[in-house]
Amino acid sequence: MSPKALDYESLNENLKKAQYAVRGELYLRASELQKEGKKIIFTNVGNPHALGQKPLTFPRQVVALCQAPFLLDDPNVGLLFPADAIARAKHYLSYTSGGLGAYSDSRGLPGVRKEVADFIGRRDGYPSDPELIFLTDGASKGVMQLLNAIIRGEGDGVLVPVPQYPLYSAAIALFGGSLVPYYLEETANWGLDVADLRQSVAHARAKGITVRAMVIINPGNPTGQCLSEANLREILRFCYQENLVLLGDEVYQQNIYQDERPFISARKVLMDMGGPISRELQLVSFHSVSKGYWGECGQRGGYFEMTNIPPRSVEEIYKVASISLSPNVPAQIFMGLMVNPPKPGDISYDQFVRESKGILESLRRRARIMTDGFNSCRNVVCNFTEGAMYSFPQIRLPPRAIEAAKKARKVADVFYCLKLLEATGISTVPGSGFGQKEGVFHLRTTILPAEEDMPEIMASFKKFNDEFMEQYEDHRGYSRM
Amino acid sequence: MSPKALDYESLNENLKKAQYAVRGELYLRASELQKEGKKIIFTNVGNPHALGQKPLTFPRQVVALCQAPFLLDDPNVGLLFPADAIARAKHYLSYTSGGLGAYSDSRGLPGVRKEVADFIGRRDGYPSDPELIFLTDGASKGVMQLLNAIIRGEGDGVLVPVPQYPLYSAAIALFGGSLVPYYLEETANWGLDVADLRQSVAHARAKGITVRAMVIINPGNPTGQCLSEANLREILRFCYQENLVLLGDEVYQQNIYQDERPFISARKVLMDMGGPISRELQLVSFHSVSKGYWGECGQRGGYFEMTNIPPRSVEEIYKVASISLSPNVPAQIFMGLMVNPPKPGDISYDQFVRESKGILESLRRRARIMTDGFNSCRNVVCNFTEGAMYSFPQIRLPPRAIEAAKKARKVADVFYCLKLLEATGISTVPGSGFGQKEGVFHLRTTILPAEEDMPEIMASFKKFNDEFMEQYEDHRGYSRM
Numbered sequence: 001m002s003p004k005a006l007d008y009e010s011l012n013e014n015l016k017k018a019q020y021a022v023r024g025e026l027y028l029r030a031s032e033l034q035k036e037g038k039k040i041i042f043t044n045v046g047n048p049h050a051l052g053q054k055p056l057t058f059p060r061q062v063v064a065l066c067q068a069p070f071l072l073d074d075p076n077v078g079l080l081f082p083a084d085a086i087a088r089a090k091h092y093l094s095y096t097s098g099g100l101g102a103y104s105d106s107r108g109l110p111g112v113r114k115e116v117a118d119f120i121g122r123r124d125g126y127p128s129d130p131e132l133i134f135l136t137d138g139a140s141k142g143v144m145q146l147l148n149a150i151i152r153g154e155g156d157g158v159l160v161p162v163p164q165y166p167l168y169s170a171a172i173a174l175f176g177g178s179l180v181p182y183y184l185e186e187t188a189n190w191g192l193d194v195a196d197l198r199q200s201v202a203h204a205r206a207k208g209i210t211v212r213a214m215v216i217i218n219p220g221n222p223t224g225q226c227l228s229e230a231n232l233r234e235i236l237r238f239c240y241q242e243n244l245v246l247l248g249d250e251v252y253q254q255n256i257y258q259d260e261r262p263f264i265s266a267r268k269v270l271m272d273m274g275g276p277i278s279r280e281l282q283l284v285s286f287h288s289v290s291k292g293y294w295g296e297c298g299q300r301g302g303y304f305e306m307t308n309i310p311p312r313s314v315e316e317i318y319k320v321a322s323i324s325l326s327p328n329v330p331a332q333i334f335m336g337l338m339v340n341p342p343k344p345g346d347i348s349y350d351q352f353v354r355e356s357k358g359i360l361e362s363l364r365r366r367a368r369i370m371t372d373g374f375n376s377c378r379n380v381v382c383n384f385t386e387g388a389m390y391s392f393p394q395i396r397l398p399p400r401a402i403e404a405a406k407k408a409r410k411v412a413d414v415f416y417c418l419k420l421l422e423a424t425g426i427s428t429v430p431g432s433g434f435g436q437k438e439g440v441f442h443l444r445t446t447i448l449p450a451e452e453d454m455p456e457i458m459a460s461f462k463k464f465n466d467e468f469m470e471q472y473e474d475h476r477g478y479s480r481m
Numbered sequence: 482m483s484p485k486a487l488d489y490e491s492l493n494e495n496l497k498k499a500q501y502a503v504r505g506e507l508y509l510r511a512s513e514l515q516k517e518g519k520k521i522i523f524t525n526v527g528n529p530h531a532l533g534q535k536p537l538t539f540p541r542q543v544v545a546l547c548q549a550p551f552l553l554d555d556p557n558v559g560l561l562f563p564a565d566a567i568a569r570a571k572h573y574l575s576y577t578s579g580g581l582g583a584y585s586d587s588r589g590l591p592g593v594r595k596e597v598a599d600f601i602g603r604r605d606g607y608p609s610d611p612e613l614i615f616l617t618d619g620a621s622k623g624v625m626q627l628l629n630a631i632i633r634g635e636g637d638g639v640l641v642p643v644p645q646y647p648l649y650s651a652a653i654a655l656f657g658g659s660l661v662p663y664y665l666e667e668t669a670n671w672g673l674d675v676a677d678l679r680q681s682v683a684h685a686r687a688k689g690i691t692v693r694a695m696v697i698i699n700p701g702n703p704t705g706q707c708l709s710e711a712n713l714r715e716i717l718r719f720c721y722q723e724n725l726v727l728l729g730d731e732v733y734q735q736n737i738y739q740d741e742r743p744f745i746s747a748r749k750v751l752m753d754m755g756g757p758i759s760r761e762l763q764l765v766s767f768h769s770v771s772k773g774y775w776g777e778c779g780q781r782g783g784y785f786e787m788t789n790i791p792p793r794s795v796e797e798i799y800k801v802a803s804i805s806l807s808p809n810v811p812a813q814i815f816m817g818l819m820v821n822p823p824k825p826g827d828i829s830y831d832q833f834v835r836e837s838k839g840i841l842e843s844l845r846r847r848a849r850i851m852t853d854g855f856n857s858c859r860n861v862v863c864n865f866t867e868g869a870m871y872s873f874p875q876i877r878l879p880p881r882a883i884e885a886a887k888k889a890r891k892v893a894d895v896f897y898c899l900k901l902l903e904a905t906g907i908s909t910v911p912g913s914g915f916g917q918k919e920g921v922f923h924l925r926t927t928i929l930p931a932e933e934d935m936p937e938i939m940a941s942f943k944k945f946n947d948e949f950m951e952q953y954e955d956h957r958g959y960s961r962m
């Protein structure tokens with residue numbers, strides 16, 4: 001009998017091609033070890049609450065009340081909830097017709113989309129139109145919706161930074177398109193050189209690929225760099241000249257750990273440029289409640305904002321969003337709260353500021369501890385994590401380790417990360433899952449383990465790395481490296 | 482300059498082909514009218530809370546506590562929450578690592594998947610394996626994941642009932658496959674005839690299409706029929722003979738309004754059949770927290786269970802689910818609560834039973850009021866809503882109405898439904914959005930408006946319909962119809 005539709009050999013090939021290393025071999029092995037009772041430190045994915053970060057109190061109070069609206073009439077409600085949380089819950093419930101249990105419009109609740117537009121307007125200094133903002137179940141879902149609209153077949157290419165967050169490579173494979181890589185320069189603190197971009201596009205075109213869009217991740221994932229205003233201007237001009245849609249993944253905009261280059265949105269730079277480019281360049285920007293000092297990953301809330309996208313295309317994107325009926329409504333409330341946090345004078349303001357500053361300042365210290373820890377190993381070099389939630393050190397592996405990996409039929413950094421996992425319980429993602437230059441190896445770890453655990457984790461990494469090097473290094477001389 | 486990637490003419494054609502009438506022209510017009518201040522009764526989508534259905538208290542208490550876990554330590558918590566809700570919240574939080582703010586495994590929380598497996602085991606009398614159950618953001622997302630795995634290109638066909646829920650036609654178009662319709666027989670209470678199925682497959686094959694899968698919706702949407710055990714056995718045997726995956730959309734399994742044919746799952750019938758078919762037929766079954774007496778649409782919770790799917794394919798489906806990281810966690814808790822509701826003796830048991838029975842019994846009465854109301858119009862015939870949440874009356878339109886529609890460049894049932902909307906505020910979906918035989922017209926409405934409003938709504942419908950007929954009927958004699 002011929003194979004059945006869900007037999008492996010008969011599945012959609014694009015599905016099989018998609019790779020997603022963040023939950024790949026390393027994660028699966030870590031899950032097994034955890035089942036066997038080993039203590040695992042999951043630093044494979046930016047999942048702050050899983051590593052002990054406490055949720056912000058005020059938003060949780062508001063959403064809890066929205067889930068249990070019958071409490072709003074209870075005379076005892078004030079014993080458990082502050083008055084501003086009660087008022088906010090009523091405010092958000094007034095945006096819904098039927099509370100959290102009713103589907104919203106497929107683009108999200110109009111009231112929340114208005115609050116997002118106001119936030120963007122304040123942030124950028126240019127008004128934003130709620131009709132061009134769609135709420136989504138996390139930013140990933142929005143990215144996938146847009147890539148699905150852009151990619152018509154394998155002749156369509158999307159410029160993606162390498163190293164990159166594998167959502168992009170996976171989604172492009174799933175939709176049957178072609179990934180066109182552009183390399184970030186590690187020695188220039190993961191900088192983006194527009195001359196390289198031109199070369200990447202030329203290479204792709206020579207292969208018959210129509211390059212349709214470009215992805216930037218700012219701050220970078222896994223690389224942590226923050227793009228300068230001048231660099232963003234160059235990128236925008238490049239996209240305009242090359243007729244590319246720019247997809248701006250800006251989910252880490254609150255996660256900045258240096259003062260030289262504060263976050264600036266691609267949209268603001270575009271508007272500042274003025275002229276035809278500001279009215280013609282197609283830009284879609286993504287944001288999320290999963291990152292920042294919120295870390296509400298499990299709620300799955302995000303949005304995208306469209307700039308210069310023709311109304312008919314917006315309608316098509318709306319139509320496709322409608323097939324899934326609506327993004328989950330509780331996370332829409334979280335998004336409203338994120339863009340509209342407590343204000344000075346509100347009962348919960350001081351607590352909110354204390355909690356959020358505490359998280360961000362600790363992340364900044366952890367970024368430093370981690371970078372320094374990696375750089376204290378003689379075969380490891382690591383750029384400082386300027387933003388986002390990751391450290392992406394380069395691990396210089398001796399030839400004998402690379403040979404041993406080959407014998408074990410593993411990519412060398414997978415081999416290294418598996419050994420690290422078995423020895424220490426630290427679950428990372430090999431650099432090969434993000435893309436890297438030939439013969440160079442990295443790993444990605446989040447900077448999210450609790451600050452008090454950080455010194456021990458870095459010591460445990462260093463000890464493992466020293467032993468690994470001891471085992472595989474050619475002792476006849478370091479110069480061979 | 483050539484078009485940009487997000488210009489309409491340059492979008493992915495599959496995206497443009499996808500149609501989703503439930504949120505189509507009628508819904509958009511209704512939203513406009515609502516903005517202008519008209520009172521709209523949204524019966525276009527099965528969204529019970531939007532029409533006043535109250536959420537069940539106990540599950541909302543549990544999820545509210547999971548959102549605000551700091552309340553669990555508050556000495557006053559017992560003033561607002563019963564002890565069993567507090568215990569349940571602790572129970573579900575123990576399934577997570579990091580509460581609702583942490584991504585879960587991409588298949589969902591193992592603890593909840595175990596509770597789902599136990600529920601299926603109790604329901605069907607055959608054990609179910611949690612490793613083959615994936616939690617999803619509503620059933621729609623699961624259906625899309627599976628269709629994406631099955632469809633490789635336009636040569637791949639999926640058998641879909643007509644009339645059908647347009648999720649199927651839209652998703653098949655989006656993934657670039659071919660919909661192979663099989664007609665439900667209106668005069669046989671929307672029954673499914675296996676001889677017709679064979680004919681549909683033969684037709685498709687003659688056109689060079691490889692039919693890979695078959696969809697059943699039981700109870701039916703929009704048609705409301707409940708499949709008998711004998712009919713399910715025939716369908717399973719047919720899929721086995723024809724080497725088809727069966728996708729069983731069973732989201733309305735709690736919504737049954739007659740006693741002759743209680744819900745029986747495709748999986749139970751398959752297991753009862755025994756022999757090679759029970760070990761080889763590939764079946765995927767879908768369920769949701771959005772329907773039943775829960776109606777928690779806005780939470781976006783669902784699951785699918787795979788039967789006889791090879792482990793390597795399960796891994797691929799897992800990998801693709803991982804790209805979106807995890808279904809939203811609060812809805813996973815709702816799913817746990819749905820499959821594991823309060824038990825006799827629990828503090829909240831009586832209230833839970835009172836609330837859920839109240840909703841179901843009222844739905845049963847509403848199904849009757851609506852069917853009778855439609856059948857009291859001389860040009861309308863309507864099968865009784867045996868299950869699900871919809872009424873799907875056939876509207877016999879006079880030739881002059883069909884001509885008038887043609888002049889207005891509308892499909893005749895769209896024309897009729899638009900007039901109904903303008904006159905009464907009742908927002909329905911034209912039958913053409915679900916598929917129907919040539920020259921026959923329907924509309925779909927939910928049975929969800931509040932029971933006390935039902936007589937007025939049906940009177941308002943009847944008045945509109947009488948006036949419409951008055952306007953368009955040929956008064957020289959009814960026999961012309």
